[in-house]
Amino acid sequence: MTLVVKSGGPAALAEWQAHFAECAPRLDVRGWDDPDLDPEDVRHALVWDPDPGRLVGFPNLRLIISSGAGVDHILRDPYLPPHVPIVRMGGMATVAHMADFVRLGAFALLRDMRRIMANQQNRHWEEFGVPRSSAETRVGVMGLGTLGLPAAVALRDCGFPTIGWSRRRRTIPGVRCYEGPEEFAEFLARTDILVNLLPQTDATRNIIDATSLALLPPGAAVLNAGRGSHLVIEDLIAAIGAGHISGAFLDVFPVEPLPPDHPVWTHPRIVVSTHIAAIPSRRDRARFAASAIAAFERGETPPNLYDPAQGY
Ligand SMILES: NC(=O)c1ccc[n+]([C@@H]2O[C@H](COP(=O)([O-])OP(=O)(O)OC[C@H]3O[C@@H](n4cnc5c(N)ncnc54)[C@H](OP(=O)(O)O)[C@@H]3O)[C@@H](O)[C@H]2O)c1
Numbered sequence: 001m002t003l004v005v006k007s008g009g010p011a012a013l014a015e016w017q018a019h020f021a022e023c024a025p026r027l028d029v030r031g032w033d034d035p036d037l038d039p040e041d042v043r044h045a046l047v048w049d050p051d052p053g054r055l056v057g058f059p060n061l062r063l064i065i066s067s068g069a070g071v072d073h074i075l076r077d078p079y080l081p082p083h084v085p086i087v088r089m090g091g092m093a094t095v096a097h098m099a100d101f102v103r104l105g106a107f108a109l110l111r112d113m114r115r116i117m118a119n120q121q122n123r124h125w126e127e128f129g130v131p132r133s134s135a136e137t138r139v140g141v142m143g144l145g146t147l148g149l150p151a152a153v154a155l156r157d158c159g160f161p162t163i164g165w166s167r168r169r170r171t172i173p174g175v176r177c178y179e180g181p182e183e184f185a186e187f188l189a190r191t192d193i194l195v196n197l198l199p200q201t202d203a204t205r206n207i208i209d210a211t212s213l214a215l216l217p218p219g220a221a222v223l224n225a226g227r228g229s230h231l232v233i234e235d236l237i238a239a240i241g242a243g244h245i246s247g248a249f250l251d252v253f254p255v256e257p258l259p260p261d262h263p264v265w266t267h268p269r270i271v272v273s274t275h276i277a278a279i280p281s282r283r284d285r286a287r288f289a290a291s292a293i294a295a296f297e298r299g300e301t302p303p304n305l306y307d308p309a310q311g312y
Contacts, residue, residue, distance in 0.1 A: 002041040003293070004058070006032035007048040007067035012282065016046075019286035024293065044296075046289050052077040055084070063087065063296050065289045069094070069278070070227070071306050072200065085296075089280070090146050090304040091288030097278035098147045098197070099154035101225060105249040105271075106155055106193050109221040110137055114247060114271050131219065132192075134159045140191030142207070143226060144170045144177065145312075146304060147278065148197035155195070163190055188215040193223060199312030200227040210235040213245055221247045225277040228254040233264060240269050251277045 005016050013031040020029045030037050032047075032054075042058040048067040055061060056079040065087045066074055074086060108114075111130055119126050137160055141152040144166040152175050156162040162175045165187040169179035178187040188194070194216060198204045208222060209232040216222075222245065224231050231250070239245040247269040253262075256275055264270045280288070292302040306312070 001026065001043050001293075001297075002028040002030055002037075003044040003046060003289075004030050004032060004034075004037065004042045005046045006050055007046055007285075008282070015282050016286060019283045020290060022283075023287045024290035027290070027293070044289075044293050046285075047074065049073040050077060053079045055079070056081050063293060063302065065089070065292055066306075067285060070200065085302070086306040087289075087292045087302050088304040088306055089285055089288060091280060091284055091291070093280040093284035093288075094278045095147060095150050097280065098225065099150050101251070101277040102141075102151040102195050102197075102223065103154055103158055105223040105225070105251075106137075106139055106158070106160060106195070107134070108271055109193055109223060109247055109249055110134060112247070114269060118268065135161070137161070138163065138190055138192045139195060140165065140187055140193070141175075141195045141197060142166075142187075143196065143198035144172070145197070145199070148195075151195065151197055160193070163187060184212070185215050188212055189217065191216055191220060193221050195223045196226040196230050198226045198230055200229050201311035203311075205229050206232050208232065208236070210238065213239040216245065218244055219246045221245065221249070223249045225251045228252045228256065236270075237263065237267065240267075247271075249273070251275055 005013060010031060017029045020027050039058050040060055042061055044063045045055060045061060046065045046067055055077060061081060061084050064074060064084050066089050068089050071086055071088055139155045139160040139162045141148050141164045144152060144164045149172060152162050152164045152172060156174050164170060164172060164175050165178040167180060170177045196208060207230050213235060222236060236248055249271040250264060251273045252275055264272055295302045
């Protein structure tokens with residue numbers, strides 16, 4: 001069975017092959033531009049940003065696996081074979097990294113890490129208190145899927161009173177769950193730190209805008225680790241300027257890399273990280289891809305299957 005790989009460029013191929021040799025020794029792992037590749041042999045593809053029109057050239061392709069969490073880099077191919085299922089990258093390493101990141105972000109916002117770092121950089125000695133402890137800070141997680149649900153559990157276990165919001169109501173012990181647009185305002189009104197882990201869809205684009213920010217309690221903060229398209233940054237900056245929002249921790253942006261002259265780089269109330277919340281290693285990604293292929297070949301539904309009807 002042949003797996004064609006386009007991720008990390010030709011230099012990464014040997015590394016992919018070594019990792020797959022460990023976890024799926026029977027897979028024949030080939031490079032995207034391998035001149036000896038017979039397109040008829042390709043049954044699976046692990047890709048990032050595949051050249052439009054190439055995937056349809058593998059007539060026996062059965063499964064496409066995105067090498068990253070998003071799938072828009074695959075969907076933009078106008079010739080994408082519509083019958084081939086797409087799996088989004090995932091696995092326990094991604095889940096664990098994201099849970100660590102939201103814990104980091106929630107505590108950084110709670111204790112004003114941005115100010116601590118600025119004081120160190122400026123050699124400025126300042127004694128300042130914080131308005132509340134973790135036990136008094138309500139965290140609201142938007143999106144309770146593969147990453148959001150374990151993130152909510154991790155935050156709950158850190159002592160933050162945690163609530164969650166998703167399309168359909170989830171049941172999580174110790175985490176009050178809200179569902180759908182009709183309960184969104186109530187969810188926001190009970191959220192001191194808003195953690196976004198929604199997928200990018202038409203319904204979630206610009207969901208954190210002036211209207212939703214205004215529904216958060218005064219002094220609330222925002223942690224965006226979902227997609228840049230979820231947040232209207234200008235509205236966030238305005239809400240911080242107005243004193244309604246206390247700060248933000250942003251890992252994802254509408255344009256990446258974030259342009260050097262973007263105001264958030266130097267904003268005194270915004271922590272910027274560079275889309276590093278949950279990056280699994282190539283070894284972890286190979287393991288996840290191998291397990292998805294194995295599940296598919298056993299006739300099971302692979303994990304993290306993209307649902308075109310839902311858009312995530
Ligand atoms: N920053 C990083 O390094 C990084 C790394 C990996 C992933 N990500 C991002 O993390 C996000 C979450 O990924 P995931 O794998 O956890 O996604 P997922 O498993 O598809 O979960 C999506 C969650 O969002 C909910 N949802 C979807 N549309 C909704 C809507 N219109 N209203 C309310 N809830 C809605 C779903 O509700 P249901 O439960 O009802 O289906 C589900 O709970 C994605 O945006 C991904 O790109 C970021």
